[in-house]
Every structure is written in structure tokens, then in C-alpha cells.
Amino acid sequence: QSVVxxxxxxxxxxxxxxxxxCSGTSSNIDNNYVSWYQQLPGTAPKLLIHRNDQRPSxxxxxxxxxxxxxxxxxxxxxxxxxDEADYFxxxxxxxxxxxxxxxxxxxxxx
Amino acid sequence: xxxxxxxxxxxxxxxxxxxLTCAVSGSSIRSYHYWGWIRQPPGKGLEWIESIYHSGSSSxxxxxxxxxxxxxxxxxxxxxLKLSSVTVADTAVYYCAxxxxxxxxxxxxxxxxxxxxxxxx
Numbered sequence: 001q002s003v004v005x006x007x008x009x010x011x012x013x014x015x016x017x018x019x020x021x022c023s024g025t026s027s028n029i030d031n032n033y034v035s036w037y038q039q040l041p042g043t044a045p046k047l048l049i050h051r052n053d054q055r056p057s058x059x060x061x062x063x064x065x066x067x068x069x070x071x072x073x074x075x076x077x078x079x080x081x082x083d084e085a086d087y088f089x090x091x092x093x094x095x096x097x098x099x100x101x102x103x104x105x106x107x108x109x110x
Numbered sequence: 111x112x113x114x115x116x117x118x119x120x121x122x123x124x125x126x127x128x129x130l131t132c133a134v135s136g137s138s139i140r141s142y143h144y145w146g147w148i149r150q151p152p153g154k155g156l157e158w159i160e161s162i163y164h165s166g167s168s169s170x171x172x173x174x175x176x177x178x179x180x181x182x183x184x185x186x187x188x189x190x191l192k193l194s195s196v197t198v199a200d201t202a203v204y205y206c207a208x209x210x211x212x213x214x215x216x217x218x219x220x221x222x223x224x225x226x227x228x229x230x231x
Contacts (some may be wrong), residue, residue, distance in 0.1 A: 032215060033215075033217070035217035043223075044221040044222065044223055044224050045148075045156065045205070045218075045221055046221070047210075047218060047219045050217045050219070056219060088155065088156055090217065097172070098158060098169065098170070098171050099158035100158075101156040101157065101158065102155070103155045104155045104156070
């Protein structure tokens with residue numbers, strides 16, 4: 001079981017807004033930056049969000065994120081078929097002195 | 111552009127030592143970045159293994175620390191992973207990745223394509 005937890009699945013229809021939650025503890029999410037990764041089928045993960053809510057160059061502004069205390073969330077607006085992927089949150093954990101990843105959320109576009 | 115490429119054996123027997131190398135192209139491994147290894151068992155989530163800076167400073171997942179080692183070869187612009195006493199539970203896709211900055215707590219902004227490693231007798 002992951003130190004950081006995510007719902008295993010989420011879904012939405014094209015054009016909708018969906019959110020994916022990420023729950024951790026005071027030693028990881030509460031005390032450190034959260035990053036989010038998108039993993040399209042059969043490919044390597046891609047950095048989607050860093051420093052809680054910052055988008056790297058090239059990431060559409062349809063993707064946004066926030067953090068409050070020990071929880072974080074990723075929002076995808078204007079859902080598209082090619083957003084169908086696995087999404088992972090991650091944070092440094094001060095107690096473990098290491099990176100922890102959420103278990104991942106499989107997003108299905110209906 | 112900067113690219114990372116993993117290489118190593120795809121199949122090992124239990125108790126053997128896994129050795130993987132990540133070749134970095136388009137950038138010097140001496141740049142202000144940590145470099146790391148992450149793995150993903152089939153159908154499962156991501157697990158960070160270890161990371162290293164060109165100074166030699168390194169950090170390991172506590173659950174794997176007794177079995178892993180990481181090294182960096184600046185002359186070849188590559189870094190390597192060794193995982194000893196492998197079991198079937200070590201079967202996974204292994205990714206090398208670059209941290210965004212010079213802190214091990216910086217996230218991973220660039221990933222290799224991954225290499226599948228299977229442990230089977």
C-alpha cells in the first residue's frame with residue numbers, strides 16, 4: 001500500500017472537467033512540493049505539474065493543480081480522448097528521506 | 111535535445127545481480143541535476159529506487175538500500191544501477207530520469223523510455 005494514496009480510477013466525457021485527488025501525510029505532501037505525472041499507455045511518465053501548481057513549458061493550461069495541507073488535486077478541464085492515461089502524484093518524504101508516489105489513477109474518457 | 115537511454119539485460123535468474131546503465135546525450139552529466147532510477151512492476155505504480163549527483167552524493171529508497179548501488183561515470187556521461195539478489199518481485203520496467211535541479215527532492219522532468227527486466231528461473 002502506497003504512503004500516498006489516489007483513487008484507482010476516474011472518468012469523464014469529452015469536454016468535462018475531472019479532478020484526481022492525492023492524499024498523503026505531514027512528512028510528504030504537507031511539507032514538500034507535489035508533482036504530477038501523466039503516463040500514456042506504453043510510454044514513460046511525463047512531468048505534468050511541479051512545485052504544487054506549476055506547469056512545465058508545453059503543458060496545456062487545461063491541466064491545473066492545487067495543494068492544501070496533506071492533500072493535493074489535479075484538475076483537467078476540457079477533457080479530450082487523448083487525456084486517457086494513468087496519473088501519478090509524488091512528493092519527497094522527509095521521514096523516509098526518499099520519493100513517494102501515489103498508486104496512480106487510471107483516467108478513462110467515456 | 112537531452113535524451114536518456116537505458117541499457118542492460120532483459121532477463122535474469124533469481125539471486126543474480128541486475129546492472130543497468132543510463133546514457134545521457136545532449137547534456138553533460140555534470141550539469142546541475144540529480145539523476146535517478148525509478149521502476150514500475152507490470153500493471154502497478156511507480157517506485158523510486160535511488161538518485162545520484164555528479165559530486166557522488168546519493169540517496170536510496172530505504173526499502174531497497176541494502177541491495178542497491180548507484181554510480182556515475184563522467185567520462186562516459188552515464189550513470190548506473192546495481193541491484194543484488196534479485197527475486198521475481200524485482201520484475202519491472204526500469205526508468206532512468208533526470209531531476210529538475212540539484213536537489214534530490216526536485217521532481218523528475220526527463221525520463222528514458224524504460225527497459226523491461228524480468229526475473230525468472
